[in-house]
Amino acid sequence: MADTLSKNSRIYVAGHRGLIGSALLRRFKADGYVNLITRDHASLDLADAGQAALFFKEQQPEIVVLAAGKVGGIVENKIHPADFISRNLAIQLNVIRSAHLAGVQRLIFFGSSCMYPRECAQPMAENMLLTGQPEPTSMAYAIAKLAGLQMCLAYNQQYGYSRFVPVIPNSVYGINDNFDPASGHVLSALINRFHDAKVSGAAQVTLWGTGSPRREFLYSDDLASACLALLHTDLQKVELPVNIGPGQDISIKELAELVAGIVGYEGDIAWDSSKPDGTPRKLLDSTRMKAIGWQAKTALRDGIQQTYNWYLNHKAQII
Numbered sequence: 673m674a675d676t677l678s679k680n681s682r683i684y685v686a687g688h689r690g691l692i693g694s695a696l697l698r699r700f701k702a703d704g705y706v707n708l709i710t711r712d713h714a715s716l717d718l719a720d721a722g723q724a725a726l727f728f729k730e731q732q733p734e735i736v737v738l739a740a741g742k743v744g745g746i747v748e749n750k751i752h753p754a755d756f757i758s759r760n761l762a763i764q765l766n767v768i769r770s771a772h773l774a775g776v777q778r779l780i781f782f783g784s785s786c787m788y789p790r791e792c793a794q795p796m797a798e799n800m801l802l803t804g805q806p807e808p809t810s811m812a813y814a815i816a817k818l819a820g821l822q823m824c825l826a827y828n829q830q831y832g833y834s835r836f837v838p839v840i841p842n843s844v845y846g847i848n849d850n851f852d853p854a855s856g857h858v859l860s861a862l863i864n865r866f867h868d869a870k871v872s873g874a875a876q877v878t879l880w881g882t883g884s885p886r887r888e889f890l891y892s893d894d895l896a897s898a899c900l901a902l903l904h905t906d907l908q909k910v911e912l913p914v915n916i917g918p919g920q921d922i923s924i925k926e927l928a929e930l931v932a933g934i935v936g937y938e939g940d941i942a943w944d945s946s947k948p949d950g951t952p953r954k955l956l957d958s959t960r961m962k963a964i965g966w967q968a969k970t971a972l973r974d975g976i977q978q979t980y981n982w983y984l985n986h987k988a989q990i991i
């Protein structure tokens with residue numbers, strides 16, 4: 673089968689200023705793709721059906737990476753569940769439907785490991801989706817993501833094509849992450865907390881929970897490589913959806929110590945066990961992804977170091 677992706681393909685990266693979208697955009701540029709289409713949120717609201725439909729009709733993209741969405745950590749998910757479900761459902765519905773009508777050849781949709789049951793056997797394989805209840809704190813987000821995944825599969829099934837590719841990356845980190853302690857993800861929030869503690873000379877940093885949950889972290893550039901591989905692959909040979917993770921997890925306590933070491937924070941780390949831990953373990957079984965020849969290349973220590981370097985150079989603009 674001919675490759676769907678060429679250097680002249682009209683490629684739309686939705687959410688190109690975010691963590692994942694920016695990694696894809698960097699990779700497409702570095703690899704010499706010349707017809708890249710981007711719009712920031714202010715000029716195109718993908719949650720607005722009319723705007724999304726008009727954009728696809730006018731631009732006729734051939735490839736879409738759908739990295740626009742509402743994303744956040746435990747606290748944000750708890751406070752704004754209505755925003756998580758409504759914005760993500762609206763963006764997915766508008767983009768996937770418009771992509772179908774515009775004849776898009778391939779679209780990557782990002783699901784989340786939050787979609788798996790809270791008590792899922794580890795590592796989590798794709799056939800374990802919908803075998804139990806997701807973690808309650810991120811339920812609204814998980815249900816929106818499950819709906820997007822099913823939408824991709826439903827379009828592929830009804831129209832007899834394999835164009836829409838739902839993928840499930842584990843916790844992504846890297847440059848352009850959200851470092852805000854209140855709304856960001858755990859790894860980027862830890863970088864910010866420890867950096868501020870180092871600068872202020874704090875003797876102790878108290879973190880939420882017990883530190884015992886285990887998580888798997890994927891560097892954004894490794895996710896971009898996985899997406900490129902999926903855009904080149906003959907999808908007839910790939911069972912969807914596809915988990916994407918490096919295959920190794922780490923406890924939050926070990927992660928905190930690693931981040932503190934990289935940042936150079938030398939004070940104590942205390943744990944507030946009255947705060948929720950979330951799902952005990954989230955490790956993906958990425959056998960399907962590895963079968964098409966991909967594997968993560970960035971060691972966690974190196975990825976955190978690169979992320980911290982970027983944070984230091986951009987702190988004034990991002991926090």
Ligand SMILES: NC(=O)c1ccc[n+]([C@@H]2O[C@H](COP(=O)([O-])OP(=O)(O)OC[C@H]3O[C@@H](n4cnc5c(N)ncnc54)[C@H](OP(=O)(O)O)[C@@H]3O)[C@@H](O)[C@H]2O)c1
Pocket residue numbers: 686687688689690691692693712713714716717718719720738739740741742743759763782783784785840841842843844845848849850857
């Ligand atoms: N980060 C992870 O660990 C992870 C893991 C698995 C899956 N995912 C999924 O991957 C996707 C991208 O995540 P991310 O971490 O890169 O998120 P991010 O850094 O927050 O970026 C999301 C992007 O979407 C844009 N956006 C939000 N609402 C929009 C709208 N209504 N119209 C147009 N653009 C809109 C944002 O623009 P503004 O900033 O201007 O609003 C931002 O550029 C999300 O669907 C997320 O659920 C993320």
